[in-house]
Amino acid sequence: MHRIVETEDDVAEGIHHLRLVDDKMAGIVDLAGTLPLRRREPGLEGLLSIIVSQQLSVASARAIWAKVKDRLAPFDAGRLAILHDDDFRICGLSAPKIRTIRSIADAVGSGALDLNALGAMTADEAHAAMVTVKGIGPWTADVYLMFCLGYADAFAAGDLALQEAVRIGYGFEARPSVKELVEHAERWRPWRSVAARALWAYYNVVKSRAGIGA
Numbered sequence: 001m002h003r004i005v006e007t008e009d010d011v012a013e014g015i016h017h018l019r020l021v022d023d024k025m026a027g028i029v030d031l032a033g034t035l036p037l038r039r040r041e042p043g044l045e046g047l048l049s050i051i052v053s054q055q056l057s058v059a060s061a062r063a064i065w066a067k068v069k070d071r072l073a074p075f076d077a078g079r080l081a082i083l084h085d086d087d088f089r090i091c092g093l094s095a096p097k098i099r100t101i102r103s104i105a106d107a108v109g110s111g112a113l114d115l116n117a118l119g120a121m122t123a124d125e126a127h128a129a130m131v132t133v134k135g136i137g138p139w140t141a142d143v144y145l146m147f148c149l150g151y152a153d154a155f156a157a158g159d160l161a162l163q164e165a166v167r168i169g170y171g172f173e174a175r176p177s178v179k180e181l182v183e184h185a186e187r188w189r190p191w192r193s194v195a196a197r198a199l200w201a202y203y204n205v206v207k208s209r210a211g212i213g214a
Contacts, residue, residue: 002123003152005193011035014152014194022187025195028169032201035194038147043115044108045075046148050140051100052093067091077109100135107133123151138178146193155192157181162196165203 005011015035019026029035040046052068053061068091072080080101088098107113113133118126123145130141142156156162163175166184176184188195 003190004150005037005146005152006039006150008037010152011037011194011197014191015198017191018188018195018198024170025188025198028165028202029198031205032198033205035197035201038197039150040148042119042148044077044104045073047104047115047140047144048075048101050143050148051097051104051135054097054140064092068093077105080105081109096135103133103135118145119149123154126151127154146196151193153190153192155182155185155188155196157185159196161203162199165199165206168206169199169202 003010005014015029018029040049048068049065052065056064071087071091072083085098088101093101104113108115113129118129121129126145126149127138127141130136130144131138137158139156139158142154142158145151145154146156157178160175163177163181166172166181167175170184185192185195
């Protein structure tokens with residue numbers, strides 16, 4: 001059975017492992033400070049919150065998600081499928097995000113995507129099931145596995161902030177590609193999701209230091 005990150009103690013166990021297997025990651029963790037748990041509720045609401053927040057600042061994502069919850073909750077696939085586009089637009093959602101939400105609602109409603117069954121699958125199986133739905137890309141699937149289902153060994157290698165954090169933290173000349181980062185992250189198994197938390201926190205620290213990581 002795959003490990004699940006449910007508590008701060010689980011994060012601490014992952015950090016301990018990362019320190020043992022990777023000296024550079026130990027330094028990254030030290031600079032990153034306390035790592036957040038960042039768990040979200042699984043299911044349709046959790047998946048939609050990820051879709052809504054993509055490519056937005058934290059403040060903008062929170063504001064739009066608050067409007068979405070206020071206007072569209074409770075989230076039901078059948079109800080979402082019959083809503084007019086204006087119901088989504090008034091919340092601040094773009095046309096591509098509206099199309100993705102409709103695609104997800106159709107897949108969940110038809111049973112093509114069984115969100116309740118994902119947690120019983122391996123990370124690779126769950127990832128593969130999610131990306132068959134139009135609009136759900138690898139990043140969305142990975143983030144859902146990490147923070148809604150709590151998979152300890154999921155990893156969003158396509159995330160630009162993670163790529164940049166590795167470039168800086170490991171002294172690479174160029175940002176690693178998705179393939180290169182997947183290979184690099186092998187050393188962090190079975191706690192790659194905790195490594196991602198550390199790298200995101202590290203990147204935020206680095207960004208806050210004038211002239212570093214520009």
